[in-house]
Amino acid sequence: MTVAGETHELSRGDADRLREALGRALTERREFFNTVGERREDGSYVVSRRGADSAGHRKVFERFESVARLYDRLPDEFTADDVGERGLTGGRRHMLVHHFAEHPEFDCELASRQPLTARKG
Numbered sequence: 272m273t274v275a276g277e278t279h280e281l282s283r284g285d286a287d288r289l290r291e292a293l294g295r296a297l298t299e300r301r302e303f304f305n306t307v308g309e310r311r312e313d314g315s316y317v318v319s320r321r322g323a324d325s326a327g328h329r330k331v332f333e334r335f336e337s338v339a340r341l342y343d344r345l346p347d348e349f350t351a352d353d354v355g356e357r358g359l360t361g362g363r364r365h366m367l368v369h370h371f372a373e374h375p376e377f378d379c380e381l382a383s384r385q386p387l388t389a390r391k392g
Contacts, residue, residue, distance in 0.1 A: 303373035306366055310335060318370045320362070330363045335376075341367075342377050348390045 272279050281289065300309045302321060309317040316335040320328035332338050345353055351364035359367065368389050371377045378392035 301374075303370070306370040306373055308370065308374055318367060320366050328362060328366065330359065330367065338370075339376070342371055342379070345371075345391075348382060348388060350386050350388050352386075 272281060298310055298312050300307060305321055307317075307319045307321050309319070311317065314334055316332045316338055318330050318332070318338065323329075332341075341354075349368070351368050354364040354367050365387055368387050369381075371379045372381045372389050379389050380392065382388045382390040
């Protein structure tokens with residue numbers, strides 16, 4: 272293998288360990304209280320309701336950065352309706368509000384459960 276112009280030889284075992292480490296770095300599944308965030312090998316990011324297995328409880332984004340851009344466009348205090356204005360419908364809107372509040376990448380917390388409202392930090 273050549274990296275930055277330097278050639279490195281790896282044993283079969285070292286190559287297998289490197290491949291496994293790269294796979295773990297590129298894919299990740301994080302479970303939170305209400306939601307799950309999953310980075311897939313193809314680069315997509317999936318937000319799903321924890322414990323649900325139907326497509327109606329999942330939203331697939333092209334990349335994690337797409338989720339971050341959605342979050343950035345939301346007002347400082349937002350509801351599921353605000354998320355719905357970005358083209359999301361049904362329970363997915365509520366799921367994303369929960370995901371923003373649960374995921375450490377987003378400086379956000381739930382401000383109210385009725386109506387479901389989150390506030391950026």
